Amino acid sequence: MDRSYKDLLKLRRFPHTWCPGCGIGAVLKNVAMAVKELGWSDKNTVAVSGIGCSGRMSGYMNLDAVHTPHGRVLTSAETIKTIRPDLNVIVLSGDGDLTSIGGNHLLHTSRRNPDITVFCNDNEIYGLTGGQAGPTTPRGTKTITSPRGEPYSPLRLGHLLTQQAPYFYARTTVYHLNHFKKCIHEALVWKGFSFVDIVSDCIELNGRRLGFKTAHQMFKWFDERFHIVEGERDHLGENELGIARAVEEEVVPPAEKVEEKPEIPMASLKPFTLEELHRFDGTGGKPIYIAYKGKVYDLSSSPLFQGEKRMRCHIAGKDLTKDIDVAPHGEDLVFKFPAVGRLV
Numbered sequence: 001m002d003r004s005y006k007d008l009l010k011l012r013r014f015p016h017t018w019c020p021g022c023g024i025g026a027v028l029k030n031v032a033m034a035v036k037e038l039g040w041s042d043k044n045t046v047a048v049s050g051i052g053c054s055g056r057m058s059g060y061m062n063l064d065a066v067h068t069p070h071g072r073v074l075t076s077a078e079t080i081k082t083i084r085p086d087l088n089v090i091v092l093s094g095d096g097d098l099t100s101i102g103g104n105h106l107l108h109t110s111r112r113n114p115d116i117t118v119f120c121n122d123n124e125i126y127g128l129t130g131g132q133a134g135p136t137t138p139r140g141t142k143t144i145t146s147p148r149g150e151p152y153s154p155l156r157l158g159h160l161l162t163q164q165a166p167y168f169y170a171r172t173t174v175y176h177l178n179h180f181k182k183c184i185h186e187a188l189v190w191k192g193f194s195f196v197d198i199v200s201d202c203i204e205l206n207g208r209r210l211g212f213k214t215a216h217q218m219f220k221w222f223d224e225r226f227h228i229v230e231g232e233r234d235h236l237g238e239n240e241l242g243i244a245r246a247v248e249e250e251v252v253p254p255a256e257k258v259e260e261k262p263e264i265p266m267a268s269l270k271p272f273t274l275e276e277l278h279r280f281d282g283t284g285g286k287p288i289y290i291a292y293k294g295k296v297y298d299l300s301s302s303p304l305f306q307g308e309k310r311m312r313c314h315i316a317g318k319d320l321t322k323d324i325d326v327a328p329h330g331e332d333l334v335f336k337f338p339a340v341g342r343l344v
């Protein structure tokens with residue numbers, strides 16, 4: 001067996017802090033193996049985690065790693081990718097971190113579709129803090145905060161993340177090893193935002209309360225609950241393990257409507273002296289004229305000078321050529337208005 005993936009682990013920090021039988025170790029190991037197989041290394045790959053037992057993963061990767069505040073893992077990952085698009089950015093975190101306190105970022109980061117890969121250790125519980133119910137806890141589950149059974153329906157992550165193309169959403173479990181490996185690889189090579197929802201076990205603070213004596217019993221339960229679906233899918237049912245993906249539909253930008261105005265010859269325009277121009281200053285119901293490059297324009301209909309603002313119009317009746325030439329988009333603003341004369 002090729003054990004070179006161990007180069008990507010900080011073995012000097014082992015033994016790790018996770019409980020025996022916890023699924024997080026399997027996530028870490030298989031992600032490290034897939035990263036190694038792709039030939040990625042500490043020269044081009046960054047790992048980012050939030051807070052939680054799962055959030056400890058990046059600290060064990062022999063890569064540049066960021067351990068971010070709870071819920072902010074995606075903001076950090078997206079920032080890194082924006083500043084350094086040449087880097088491979090992988091996120092290793094928990095379902096609580098990514099979908100509860102970090103839920104808003106999940107919505108908007110996935111919408112913006114940065115090329116980052118998220119591995120969500122989905123143990124359906126807040127492990128680190130003692131086994132509280134979270135957004136992914138199945139209805140009816142007895143937890144420390146729902147001793148009579150969780151009353152709410154869980155967040156249907158698979159539905160949420162496959163609503164708007166482009167998307168890549170894979171659901172797998174730590175038990176279905178070959179499928180698990182395939183999902184990790186496909187997600188890493190996907191161009192855009194990819195999310196791997198890895199159903200995993202927290203044997204100590206969820207499993208035991210549910211009546212499981214060993215992690216292996218929990219894995220068998222995953223096998224009963226889920227089945228693998230093969231082939232190209234655009235959505236997954238709640239008990240299906242598979243990959244749902246869709247590429248971006250081509251966006252046709254709305255055509256800009258450009259109204260061609262016939263050019264009025266200078267000579268045919270009414271002549272104005274500067275003194276005559278000064279009279280059109282908007283006071284007493286008079287129109288607002290200004291001059292630009294020898295032409296006189298009527299700005300009376302501009303929304304900038306309606307109502308009370310009209311009386312405060314300090315630009316009216318003036319030759320504004322110098323001012324408009326240095327103003328951003330100045331020319332465009334003037335050309336929208338009718339030319340009523342020429343400056344002589």
Ligand SMILES: Cc1ncc(C[n+]2csc(CCOP(=O)(O)OP(=O)(O)O)c2C)c(N)n1
Nearest residue numbers: 051052053054070094095096097126127128
């Ligand atoms: C702002 C903030 N709120 C709450 C916490 C407490 N807290 C730490 S980890 C965690 C939940 C982690 O759950 P999950 O992401 O599912 O990770 P797990 O421990 O299950 O792997 C919570 C609520 C915190 N550290 N910071």
Ligand code: SF4
Nearest residue numbers: 018019022053127202
């Ligand atoms: S508390 Fe649960 S999630 Fe945390 S290390 Fe132990 S088994 Fe894993």
